[in-house]
Amino acid sequence: RLNRNDYFIARPVLDADLVINLPKLKTHTFTLYTGAVKNLFGIIPGTRKREIHLRALGVQDFSRALADILELVRPGLTILDGVLGQEGNGPGVGGTLHRYGCLAAAADPVALDTAIARAMGYRPGEVLHLAEAGARGLGKADPDAVRVEGELQALDFGTVCLPRARWYFRVPAWVGAPLYRAARLRPRLMASACIGCGRCADVCPREAITPGKPPRFDLERCVGCLCCAEVCPQGAIEPQRNLLARLVGIGH
Incomplete structure (x- = not known):
């Protein structure tokens, strides 16, 4: 501890x-x-x-x-x-x-x-x-x-393409936590690209994914961490944004 x-x-x-x-x-x-x-x-x-x-x-x-x-x-x-x-x-x-x-x-x-x-x-x-x-x-x-x-x-690494730093990852926690919840950034599955490997279900911290081909997502349990998208070997999962997320740029 x-x-x-x-x-x-x-x-x-x-x-x-x-x-x-x-x-x-x-x-x-x-x-x-x-x-x-x-x-x-x-x-x-x-x-x-x-x-x-x-x-x-x-x-x-x-x-x-x-x-x-x-x-x-x-x-x-x-x-x-x-x-x-x-x-x-x-x-x-x-x-x-x-x-x-x-x-x-x-x-x-x-x-x-x-x-x-x-x-x-x-x-x-x-x-x-x-x-x-x-x-x-x-x-x-x-x-x-x-x-x-x-x-x-x-x-000397030459020119390195660095990732885009997203502003909403860097706001204070007391602002960020309710903002993430309200924006409801959620995963969207492109079923045609899914191979049914189950890695998304294995990594989900909320156990909100039932493995299968395609897997099933319980969006009520999902916290929007997008660990599933990070580990998907096919790139078959992408962020799905609601209106607030689109307005403030979350997930873009």
Whole structure:
């Protein structure tokens, strides 16, 4: 338990003498960037991830949750695979492949992410979970304070298409939560593209999807997190917006 929130962490991680973190370099429309720090979300077992998504709807709250997890489990070594990564509106099928040609390692996951994020084109403080971790003293989040060793040309990524930061992910939680509920952003299934794999049902934090071909969505239970759209390998799920969502630009 940390900062009045409970975190269930996989027992093998807690029992390990050394945690080695092996993230993949990707863009993310919610957190903008996913690398060393966000990869630690994977130490939360299956359905327990859903609980965090439900209580951390906005990116500020989710960034604080990621910093909490890092504070609870500090990897001794992080090796980031950026040989072939992702750009654009990832991490799902909305993103595209980008050959970064980079393999990076560090004892400080925040410093590693900070160096990589800067090379991608993000401004200092723009990736909120890195700023939060740096503010807590969990690692170096100031790019000028990070010493890079090795082949510096490996951090020349060329032009990287960064995801669009959506304004409604960054409003205060007391504004964002009722706004999300009122806007009722919901998934819409393109049945002709669905292969019936069931991944959408597996990931749904509200158990609002009954697997099948096509799956059935209980929109009364749905909270609009769109995790289903993120994991769909066919890109068969897209946001469905009501009038308020269209007026304020949510889901666009």
